[in-house]
Amino acid sequence: MNFKDIHIGNLIRQHIAKCNIEISRSCDFFKCSEREIEAMYKSKTLDTDILLKWSKLLKYDFFRIYSQHLVLYSPPKSQNFNQRRNSDSLKPAEFRKSVYTKEIIDFILHLVASGEKSKTQIIEEYKIPKTTLYKWIKKHQR
Template identity: 55%
Template sequence: MTDFKNIHIGSLIKHLIEGREIETDRVCKFIKCTDEELAVILSREFLGSDLILRFSILLEYDFFRIYSQYLILYAPPSKLSSTISDKKVSLPQFKKKSLYTKEIIDFILELISSGKKTKRQVIEEYKIPKTTLYKWISKYHNGF
């Protein structure tokens, strides 16, 4: 399970490369680096978006989604920001529906089932509505 609070993107990429048994030469050729440079890149906690994009393409995995999950869990939009007009900014607007992915739900339910957090702590810390949490528990039958 991914720890969305402490993202070490280099080790996540390395884990996927190893899991898919992709040759280092292929990775280096695609990323345009040497073996030594690749080792340094994969040891870094943070990478530039250009590198993350290249690895996402090569490994056919959206590494940016990991950061989106972090935002959903640890930096949810405030009520104030939803009332501010974005007329001056011409960035794409994304749907707010279906914020919680299966990974997020599994992460939250694992916190509760392992005893790391109580239901009350999850509701307060992650701002997840009580009814939503109880629906997840009911739907996924994790024996709570």
């Protein structure tokens, strides 16, 4: 899975095929035509309420894909940024980069195993600590 360039419609279509769900069931669930379902499959992005419905129908958290994108591609936070912010109660919760899902670990290990990226490239590009990467490699070695 490419977490950098997400095409949610294609991912939904793949999951539908994997689950062997008929398009008529999707049409009934969404109360729409096959043409509208096909348009969703072709769409790179979907409205959150539609994505939530797909997540419920397919029993898969499609929002996690975007969270994983943030873990891998969000810029590192500036040290001075938090010092300059005032501590009002309306500030958003901090995003924690230290949470790696199984999908992210598999994605990173696939990059290493296939030779697409070196360990150094992964450490630099995705800001994954060297010790963490080497622990994953050792743990998942076959």
